Amino acid sequence: MKSKGVLSSSFNMSLGFIPVIIAILLSEFITQDVAIYIGTIVGVVYSIYNVSYQPIKIPNFILYLSTVILTLLTLATFISGSYIPPRALPLTLEVSIFIPMMILFQHKRRFINYFITKKTSCTRRFFTQGAESSIVAARFALILGVIHFIVISIGILYSEGQLTKEATAIFYKYLPPTVFILAIILNQIGIRYFNKLMSHVEYVPVVDTKGNVIGKSLAVEALSYKNTYINPVIRIAISVKGRVFLCNRSKKCSLDRDRVDYPMECYLHFNETLASAVKRVVKQTFPDVEGLHPTFNAFYHFENKLTNRLVYLFLLEIDDDSILCSPHFKEGKLWGFQQIEQNLNRNFFGECFEKEYEHLKSIIDIRERYKVS
Known part of the structure; x- marks a missing residue:
């Protein structure tokens, strides 16, 4: 049988970064608070769609994580004081998401096994595939995040802590959304490459x-x-x-x-x-x-x-x-x-x-x- 692909875009869990990307981009044109509110709303709506209306019921744990972080920042906006330094939202979101993602990646086998052992046979497959795909997406994002951290470190050392205005904008404003966007692109390239490799492999129905x-x-x-x-x-x-x-x-x-x-x-x-x-x-x-x-x-x-x-x-x-x-x-x-x-x-x-x-x-x-x- 000829297949259009073993994996569809539904397995690109990096798409869960979309609410974060929207919040970061909007923060350049409107206040940080409003950008966070809009990003949170997008995340919640996207999560509801992923759970209830998506044709392939693969849970996107990266999306859920991003939505939780945005929700926490939304709650923080109601607390008096400057919860995020001015124009620091992009880097704050990157760090806030990558820390729990790194913990998740460190415990990836336990994370996947949880769904294998706890879910019923009908839902186990979808949760297991969602967990595995999220681990793959996390790997792409963390690699890019590490590269970003190395670039910032080299820039600070090279300038002896006196970054220029242009370098500061690149490191703290433009690279964070670039990391998330590249994670989506690289994950999709990986899915297409995998489909090409597996184009002649047989697969069986799940009943x-x-x-x-x-x-x-x-x-x-x-x-x-x-x-x-x-x-x-x-x-x-x-x-x-x-x-x-x-x-x-x-x-x-x-x-x-x-x-x-x-x-x-x-x-x-x-x-x-x-x-x-x-x-x-x-x-x-x-x-x-x-x-x-x-x-x-x-x-x-x-x-x-x-x-x-x-x-x-x-x-x-x-x-x-x-x-x-x-x-x-x-x-x-x-x-x-x-x-x-x-x-x-x-x-x-x-x-x-x-x-x-x-x-x-x-x-x-x-x-x-x-x-x-």
Whole structure:
């Protein structure tokens, strides 16, 4: 499937600096207090839009942080005294935002893990992606902030503490908004570059327990994030005259490696139908055989510490077992029900197979009796 990009601009968390940039730019034309009020209003409205109306519900933690800082400065305006030196709003905002952002970046793993462990499976993905994207945005901004600090330090040392009026304006007035704007631009460039690199990478749908698609993710994330969210998986059982064909799973499998299970299993691709996915799997497994048509039997939700999947179970009945004589199947053989039952609950078969066994047995029994009659 051709995609317009793995990541959209919704993942550019540096856009959360927009209220700050607006406040800084307005402070050059109106009073600092009014500029802060307007920036705060923009931040609150933008935050409400991000939470309630944005099509992709990715929380922008940089935006929330910026809005909180602006709100605190708004409250400070009602306190008597000069809470910010004249014309120092740009640098004050930069420092005020970058200090908590630096703390956040220092504890990035704990920050991300919090959402992985605390949120439900339906919202966990969005909060986790928002946290990760915010960490990326923070990295861009902090690098630029450090460069800004180095430039100021060099300027002060070079001038022996006597900065010219022009240098003061550049360091304290123009560079702070430039840092925020460059953070947005560099973050977007990073997203475009990432999309270019990942343009040929497969990704899979994220679904709820009823099979409704609620998002998408890279196929590799299905392994990396384990049971963070639900991905649809197709499993195809092979039956020959009342017996089930099983083989050893690969040692590379993330789930039930080297246990005995069906030879055909795969993730459903994003925007792929069940029918086309089944056809793809059968073609990959039996490239030279025509006329194989698995039938759908059931679907169920399966979750453990390693995976979270919505399983679609199909049954492929074949008459000629010679097509199973292939090195593609590791130690594969036909199993009778009595043989299977002697090895159940002994960590011999895959977990999904043991969950499916009774249903599969009844279906095969019914179909075999129907054939005889």
